[in-house]
Amino acid sequence: MPPREARVIVVAAEDDLTADLVASRLGRDAFIRLDPGRLRETVTAGGRFAAGTWATTIDDGRRAVTVGPATSVYWRKPTRPDTHPDADERWRADENTTALLGLLRAHPVLWINDPLVVDASEHKPTQLACAARHGLRVPDTLFTCDPDTARTFVTAHRDKVVVKALTQRHTTLIPTTRLRACDDLDAIAGTVHYLQALVEDRLFDARVTVVGDRVFAASIATDGALDWRTVPAADCRHAAITPPADVERACVEHVRELGLVYAALDFVVTADGWTYLETNCAGEFGWIEALTDLPISTAIARLLTHHTRATTAT
Numbered sequence: 001m002p003p004r005e006a007r008v009i010v011v012a013a014e015d016d017l018t019a020d021l022v023a024s025r026l027g028r029d030a031f032i033r034l035d036p037g038r039l040r041e042t043v044t045a046g047g048r049f050a051a052g053t054w055a056t057t058i059d060d061g062r063r064a065v066t067v068g069p070a071t072s073v074y075w076r077k078p079t080r081p082d083t084h085p086d087a088d089e090r091w092r093a094d095e096n097t098t099a100l101l102g103l104l105r106a107h108p109v110l111w112i113n114d115p116l117v118v119d120a121s122e123h124k125p126t127q128l129a130c131a132a133r134h135g136l137r138v139p140d141t142l143f144t145c146d147p148d149t150a151r152t153f154v155t156a157h158r159d160k161v162v163v164k165a166l167t168q169r170h171t172t173l174i175p176t177t178r179l180r181a182c183d184d185l186d187a188i189a190g191t192v193h194y195l196q197a198l199v200e201d202r203l204f205d206a207r208v209t210v211v212g213d214r215v216f217a218a219s220i221a222t223d224g225a226l227d228w229r230t231v232p233a234a235d236c237r238h239a240a241i242t243p244p245a246d247v248e249r250a251c252v253e254h255v256r257e258l259g260l261v262y263a264a265l266d267f268v269v270t271a272d273g274w275t276y277l278e279t280n281c282a283g284e285f286g287w288i289e290a291l292t293d294l295p296i297s298t299a300i301a302r303l304l305t306h307h308t309r310a311t312t313a314t
């Protein structure tokens with residue numbers, strides 16, 4: 001029997017439970033799943049460039065995708081080629097991943113999300129400026145490695161400032177931390193630090209997950225922690241909530257302007273309103289779906305299977 005034509009490509013590691021969740025919402029024959037970073041010969045992927053166009057197909061024997069405008073790609077976190085201990089395998093995994101990404105990017109598919117757009121959108125300066133353009137309230141923020149500039153900022157904010165890590169790749173979690181003028185600010189010399197005005201009198205944190213033009217929001221409440229990530233999940237209270245309409249609209253526009261279809265935005269909510277903090281372009285959602293029953297995976301699966309190019313950003 002010839003393979004059935006599918007329109008969704010799921011690119012993820014084999015043990016990716018979140019990809020499993022989305023796949024479980026797709027029809028059995030609606031998608032092909034592969035991990036280009038893990039060498040398997042069960043899926044063939046290739047493209048031919050002739051007469052000015054690419055013809056790209058992916059086939060797992062049972063299903064086949066002829067890549068085109070109706071195709072959607074759910075690109076999560078395939079195995080990183082550099083995790084293979086063997087140099088040959090590293091090289092082959094790198095070739096496979098680079099070839100697949102390049103071929104898919106040569107077509108006008110729907111991406112959730114294009115990993116190159118994710119990389120470009122992860123930077124906080126871009127995110128904060130984009131959020132402000134869409135009317136979201138953004139705290140006064142400073143990047144500096146100059147102790148005097150930091151001291152002036154902390155003093156101007158009457159000692160109500162936090163410092164946050166830009167990357168968490170080379171450490172265990174560095175939580176958001178208060179910074180005061182009496183702290184040893186000389187120690188920042190040589191490393192650019194990310195300082196921000198403290199948002200006071202928090203009612204709760206909010207995680208807003210955007211899927212296309214749909215918004216799924218949850219509150220995360222602790223007993224007064226500055227950073228909820230330092231509190232065991234069992235001691236946080238999670239609930240589905242509805243943000244103000246203008247915040248919802250701004251979140252959708254912000255994600256679209258970044259060139260993304262999916263993202264998870266963080267806010268602090270006070271009696272005074274919602275303050276934007278950051279956008280997690282490849283943020284996980286399985287945990288918040290499990291805690292609140294927000295139907296995020298269903299929305300992702302629906303968009304992957306029912307999209308028309310007109311609803312997408314790229």
Ligand SMILES: Nc1ncnc2c1ncn2[C@@H]1O[C@H](COP(=O)(O)OP(=O)(O)OP(=O)(O)O)[C@@H](O)[C@H]1O
Pocket residue numbers: 139162164165166168176196197198199200205226227228229266267268277278280
């Ligand atoms: N300016 C601020 N005022 C008050 N609380 C803040 C501020 N910035 C961050 N927080 C708190 O710190 C925690 C983490 O916030 P945020 O997501 O901005 O941190 P981050 O270090 O940028 O995160 P990530 O590691 O996901 O990039 C949240 O509980 C948030 O409310």
Ligand SMILES: [Mg+2]
Pocket residue numbers: 266278280
């Ligand atoms: Mg965050």
